[in-house]
Amino acid sequence: MAALFGARVRKLRLAAGLTQVELGEMVHVVGTRITQIERASGARPTLELARALDVALGADDLLVELWPFVYREAFPDWSRKFMEYSERAVAVREYAAHVVPGLLQTEDYARAVLRVGRTLGSAEQLEERVALRMGRQQRLGSPDRPELWVVLDEAVLRRPVGGQAVMREQLARLLRTATEPHITVQVLPFDQGEHDVMGGSLTVLTMPDGTEIAYTEGAHYGQLVEDPDEVRSFALTYDRLRAAALPPLMSLDMIRSVREDNHRGAKVPSRSDRRRLAQEQLQQSGGRQLRGGGRRIPRGRRPRP
The missing domain is CATH 1.10.260.40 (lambda repressor-like DNA-binding domains)
Known part of the structure; x- marks a missing residue:
């Protein structure tokens, strides 16, 4: 090309x-x-x-x-294929272990992430990568936008990628997602201990025909999973992470606390407290599922379980 x-x-x-x-x-x-x-x-x-x-x-x-x-052309085959699937997906469920997912990154945060650990030949190539990442985010504002459900490991919030100023703006970007009816953000706190995806990140895509694709990624590799049985296993793993994470409203409170640099004094609620608060939210909503900011997810727009 x-x-x-x-x-x-x-x-x-x-x-x-x-x-x-x-x-x-x-x-x-x-x-x-x-x-x-x-x-x-x-x-x-x-x-x-x-x-x-x-x-x-x-x-x-x-x-x-x-x-x-x-x-x-600069990407390996599996990465290009994953991007092609992502552009058509109607629902994206993602667990991020180390950094904010690309679809929610600010430009400065993306530049800091892409600059590290890559063999880019020049500053121009870096800017190419940043521009493409920002371009992919435009789909979140398009009429055919996907439902996006993101679970962030607590480490994602704590690590000041790009420095404190860049990180504060990135956390503000996450908080602004509370105003988006098609985006849900949860935080998986450290006190949940070990889990099945500790080695990297996981994404499960739902395609227009209802089929699902899974993608796992580490620092220097990625694997696209299309076998239905394996994908179902990864989807179940993701649902377990989502269930273990803080509810959306509490997650936003935690993000806000970290951004305000009060995280050392912030108290992460116990598991029993989280279960109680989640049950109260469900009762207040008449048993329907809540998303960040207190709005209900439209029935026709939920990611498939």
């Missing part, structure tokens, strides 16, 4: 009667950068550069439409 992108740039440049240096000046890069793009060598073009080339060459969004496919 990078070679195809480069060939299109070269064809459009020659049709416009421009040299590589002249085109570079128009999009504010050196001429050798245009050479690299046309030869599919060096760093891949950023989204901003693809847009600038599209305008300069009058490509009518052709280069912008090609750019995501160039970007995806």
